[in-house]
Amino acid sequence: MNAKLLKPYSEEEVCVALFQMHPSKALGPDGHFLQNKRWGRKGSFALKLDLSKAYDRVEWNFLEAMMLRLGFDSRLVAVMMMCVKSVSYSFLVNGEECGFVVPSHDLRQVSCLVRRSWKSVQRFNIFWICSAKHQDPKSLTARLFKAKYHPHSSFWDASVPSSSSYCWSSILKARIVLEKGSRWLIGDGASVYVWKDRWVPKPSTFHPITQPPPSRENMLVQELIDKERRMLCDTKLSAYFEEKDREHIRALPISNSLPPDKLVWHYTDRGQFTVKSAYEVAWDYVKPPSLSASSSALGGNPFTPLWKAIWQAGVPPKVAVELVTAAQHCRPRDGLTGDGEGVAEDWVWLNVDGATNLQNKVGGAGVVLRDRQGHFFAAAASFLPTMTSALQAEMLANKRAVEVTHQLGFQKVLVRSDSSQAISIIHTCVDRVLAMDFLAEDVLDIAKAFIASKFIFISRNNNSIAHCLAKVALYVETSIVWVEEPPSVIQDLLIHDIL
Incomplete structure (x- = not known):
């Protein structure tokens, strides 16, 4: 047997062996193929057995010793070990290469490392996904998503089909963050429902606490605006809302031009979505209970547990340093200044x-x-x-x-x-x-x-x-x-x- 295995092999023989592999037997799971098969008379099915193969746990040194003990020629064993030991891995985290792993046994060791690294940075990446979606709905990306996943509904009502891409699934996982931080900015009130939409400038629900009166569930905000005087109608506010709601609603400025209503991000001065503000909004939603308790116990900076979580996340030090530095060095922009130079005497x-x-x-x-x-x-x-x-x-x-x-x-x-x-x-x-x-x-x-x-x-x-x-x-x-x-x-x- 050793003699046959040690015979010289040509490049042509290697090619023939590789191309004999059936396409459906390629490395990796075939589940995506089955989920997306929608036509054809010939069906397919997959049978997944929950078995743990012995090779999945074998270390390279044990494999080498066993092959020698079973009588394989040392030259053949050397070739086999060169194949399995020459593999090394690094990881891309937020687009940057980091880490260098030489496994001591099979790919399950690398898979474990990948899962641990991903879980450590997943909560940060989700806000970048939010940022990608909270952009111009006329952009190519937004139009592609709408055409494929919610052609007849809004983004807020879209679902996650079983054939969804990983990107779309991740965006909808992050949708709760957008819902918590977005609200309607009232212009003419023609696009916003009083009882259904988020428009009252009162975090964190942005909804009126008053229950809607009978037959008025679909009332629009424009019905509360006196368009002639360009102000809210106090008589209607008193008729429909409790005092707590009236206080917040009366604070809404009504523009002379009555522009269209607009969806804005509540937690920045300019109403524009930022990853930093999204993290602050979502912190209560994703943080472990232990961090919540420690933040309250500190009675001061609520982000102190965040710094600790970053350093203890198990991500490469370079990534942790970048995250902490970015969070600590954000600065608001400076205001405009001037002293009136160049202004004539008749001003x-x-x-x-x-x-x-x-x-x-x-x-x-x-x-x-x-x-x-x-x-x-x-x-x-x-x-x-x-x-x-x-x-x-x-x-x-x-x-x-x-x-x-x-x-x-x-x-x-x-x-x-x-x-x-x-x-x-x-x-x-x-x-x-x-x-x-x-x-x-x-x-x-x-x-x-x-x-x-x-x-x-x-x-x-x-x-x-x-x-x-x-x-x-x-x-x-x-x-x-x-x-x-x-x-x-x-x-x-x-x-x-x-x-």
């Missing part, structure tokens, strides 16, 4: 500020108009009801400021605010991805009436007069405008303030 300098009393859910807008030398033209203090954030007050204050300036007939305006976030939104509101963009659009629509306008960020130290008027507005519960003669509350500030 009016318009300082604006917003103030809030969030305990009472009210705000105030302060406005002061002067020339470049600081001479007083006019001022305003306006009460802002139903405020939920400082940013909302700042945006409404900017809107009130350009309204007053336009009513007074000024044509060239330099708007100066100490809210870098508000100025940034006004400069970048073309995407209209959150409620503040709608307010910014209102500001810019009013500003179109000016011959020229410019919006810049200034420090709080250079905005003390507008800040004082905003504080006054919190208590007046109306809107007051002073022309030519400043109110006494700001007279001393006008003397000492420098533009």
Whole structure:
């Protein structure tokens, strides 16, 4: 037998042996073929036996010793061992090669390592899959998925067929994350159902807690909007909702232009999906109970257990370092700044500020108009009801400021605010991805009436007069405008303030 096995073999003989292998006997499972077979008269079936072969557990040294003991020639044994021992493996984790494994027995050892590595990074990868789906529905990827998996339904109602690709199955596993973090931004209210959709700015459900009245289950949000006055109808809010719901709904800003409703990501300032914010939203959904308990016990940074989980995940050190570094070095973008350089003498300098009393859910807008030398033209203090954030007050204050300036007939305006976030939104509101963009659009629509306008960020130290008027507005519960003669509350500030 050894003599036959040790005979020289040609390349042609190797090719003949390989091509005698039937296609259905190729390495790997045949289940995918069976799941996708939809036609033909000749059927197939698979029989899977739960057997553990002896070879699955044999180490190379034992295999070599047994072959020699059974009488195989040492030259043949050497060739066989060269084949099984020459295999090595590395792994791609998020596109980067890492690890180098030389197995001491069969492929089950490598399979175990792969499963352990995958489970360690699976929770991180799921958010990248979320990110891939939470993009333009007109993209090629989104259209391909829709054509194949949900041609007659929305993404939110799509199912997972048995023949689904791994990518589609993973996206739907991550859909719960998108559902938890997305809500509707109300424009005209024509696309959003009051009782079925997520639109109330109240994490984490975004649904009204009030039960729908009989026969009104399919009511749209547009029925709650007074289109003539461009505001929510308080009579209908009182008729349909409990007080807790009314507080949140009244805080919704209604744009003058009534744009279409839009689905946005609630947990970022710009309403756009990010992997970092998705991880924060999903942490309670995927984290082990032990991490939840340790986070509460720490009473401080909830991400401390996350750092520990990353280091203890068993992923290669390079991957762990990249994950921790990326999470720790995220920084918000800087606001826009400016000092009015290049503005001519005939421009009016318009300082604006917003103030809030969030305990009472009210705000105030302060406005002061002067020339470049600081001479007083006019001022305003306006009460802002139903405020939920400082940013909302700042945006409404900017809107009130350009309204007053336009009513007074000024044509060239330099708007100066100490809210870098508000100025940034006004400069970048073309995407209209959150409620503040709608307010910014209102500001810019009013500003179109000016011959020229410019919006810049200034420090709080250079905005003390507008800040004082905003504080006054919190208590007046109306809107007051002073022309030519400043109110006494700001007279001393006008003397000492420098533009």
